[in-house]
Amino acid sequence: MDIRWDILAEYAPFFLKGTLLTIGLSIASILIGTILGLFIGLGKLMRNKLLALPFSVYVTCFRGTPLLVQILLIHFAVVPLFLGETNAIAAAIVTLSLNAAAYIAEIFRAGIQSIDRGQMEAARSLGMNHVQAMRHVILPQAVKRMIPPLGNEFVVLIKESSLASIVAAPELMYWGKAMQGQYFRVWEPYVTAAIIYLVLTLSLSFLLTRLERRLATE
């Protein structure tokens, strides 16, 4: 089998654009998903079961349904409901963020609950209120334990951003499919896309391992 370098060269600028959008989608969704996830995780931990219920329902729904279904629903139904028309990039960011938030909420909850009860008691016995104890004692310890699972989630999110191609958000996978459709070649576009995803996920893992090591020695 010979490789068609000419069509790869032709598509290189599109792959670059697509990669940038994939990175953009991922970063935006990681940021929004993390903030939302912290909020939902804390919500799930509320002692009042009734108040915690909506947060549990949220997590259950987003973890219990396929991302593909979520992205189609949000793209064709939810975004038009709010914006009047749909927008693939917005729909992709919204879906990836909401989906990641559900997983990240569980990571936060597990991280917080893994801290010994005595830590909260010691902080409270010193006169700190709940928020102060969380902020200065519980969360700093919990965050350290959350980094490995969070890193996993971020890697998953980069890979799952490829589903945005379904709604024609012009990210990496979208251009892979476009190239395949134009030249009826399968190896060049998909292997190229795979390699670029691999580079992205490996870079992220590398950064997270370094961060972990830095925190461990602190």
Next chain:
Amino acid sequence: MIKVEKLKKSFGSNEVLKDINVTVKPQEVVVVIGPSGSGKSTFLRCLNMLESITGGHVYIEGIDLTDKKTDINKVRIEVGMVFQQFNLFPHKTVIENIMLAPMKVRNVPAEKAKAKGLELLRKVGLEDKAEAYPDSLSGGQKQRVAIARALAMEPKIMLFDEPTSALDPEMVGEVLEVMKQLAKEGMTMVVVTHEMGFAKEVGDRVIFMDGGVVVEENVPKELFENPKEDRTKSFLSKVL
């Protein structure tokens, strides 16, 4: 200073404290003894509301903890607590452990909090450990840091829940020494312990608890040498 009236505490249907009445006067050292599961820890934890109170009243310097209007965080500033498992903050150095609450709760400036922290470390004999992390300390050292941390809030009352039970025997002495010093300086203390020597030497009064009630209380000499209740006698015969 502390007044406990008809205190009741249940966990679900399990009534752990049944009608406890105790008063502690300023500068008094009260030692609480009793078999495992008798409710000693629960009693102590009700004094600073680490456990919610099911019934009755606890007054700290006249403030009713069970009153919904009471700001429990204010009361806790006045009541220090030392735990069996130390509960130091592992992500902070020794001096940061001590400075944290004064800075965040009392708004003490960092330099002042640090100076005060170092002074307290000197008092418990650990000045050279200020920059160490808790994980690098021995059990006895950890507990002395925990005492210093509690003292940094300048409490009027100190609660100790079996502060030496998690320690290797050779380290018990150094912690008890710090507590004796504290008692000598006039700190009001409530101490749950199995160290009968400490109870005799330092305690002004000993309370014997069993099955969620105060079975007997007296000055140490009387309680240890002349227990009136059978349950006290049988407990003492096992531990002395």
